[in-house]
Amino acid sequence: MKFFVDTADVSEIKDLAATGLLDGVTTNPSLIAKSGRKILDVISEICELVDGPVSAEVAATDFETMLKEGQKLSKIASNVTVKVPLTVDGLKTCKALSDDGIMVNVTLCFSANQALLAAKAGASFVSPFVGRLDDIGEDGMFLIEDIVGIYDNYPSLGTEVLAASIRHTAHVLAAAKAGAHVATIPPNVIRQLYNHPLTDKGLEAFLADWASTGQSIL
Numbered sequence: 001m002k003f004f005v006d007t008a009d010v011s012e013i014k015d016l017a018a019t020g021l022l023d024g025v026t027t028n029p030s031l032i033a034k035s036g037r038k039i040l041d042v043i044s045e046i047c048e049l050v051d052g053p054v055s056a057e058v059a060a061t062d063f064e065t066m067l068k069e070g071q072k073l074s075k076i077a078s079n080v081t082v083k084v085p086l087t088v089d090g091l092k093t094c095k096a097l098s099d100d101g102i103m104v105n106v107t108l109c110f111s112a113n114q115a116l117l118a119a120k121a122g123a124s125f126v127s128p129f130v131g132r133l134d135d136i137g138e139d140g141m142f143l144i145e146d147i148v149g150i151y152d153n154y155p156s157l158g159t160e161v162l163a164a165s166i167r168h169t170a171h172v173l174a175a176a177k178a179g180a181h182v183a184t185i186p187p188n189v190i191r192q193l194y195n196h197p198l199t200d201k202g203l204e205a206f207l208a209d210w211a212s213t214g215q216s217i218l
């Protein structure tokens, strides 16, 4: 499973990119607002930090303007993935942009029927929002399982399931078990993936025993 980071905070992206484990970045209008920066500037900087797909979302809701915005965003860098909402106009835009060879991430997906439409529109990625479904008492991960199962029936589909709205490490593990191609994960959750108290305890014991040998490797 590919790991994308869900943020527009360049310092967070720099830090995580240095691990060599970052496969891409997703942003959205809320994350851009949180960054306090102009979208064209921050997406350009992110695209230089990460080779993988970088999602930049359109702000319009009508096809004509979404298309113009998507074309402008795609010109920032070759790894820009234009993000569009799962609406009629969003999917029309997805079809037009993907027909032109531009990567599209269809976002705000909350049903398997919507995911079917996104695949038919030629999306590179579809983003089902797991956490927001959990927030209303539904099983967001069931949607991931459902979509993966449906897409597996049609190997010719080129759309990858990008599990989004990830809230904690259990979501990451469940998304991997469900066969999601990608999970886009908040920076703090990525860092929590590393942690286990037995690792810390075991390392402490190794270092104490090593120190008692008086040796050094270098």
Ligand code: G3P
Binding pocket: 006, 026, 027, 028, 127, 129, 131, 132, 164, 165, 166, 184
């Ligand atoms: O950026 C897309 C998605 O991951 C955002 O989810 O629910 O944390 O705003 P959320």
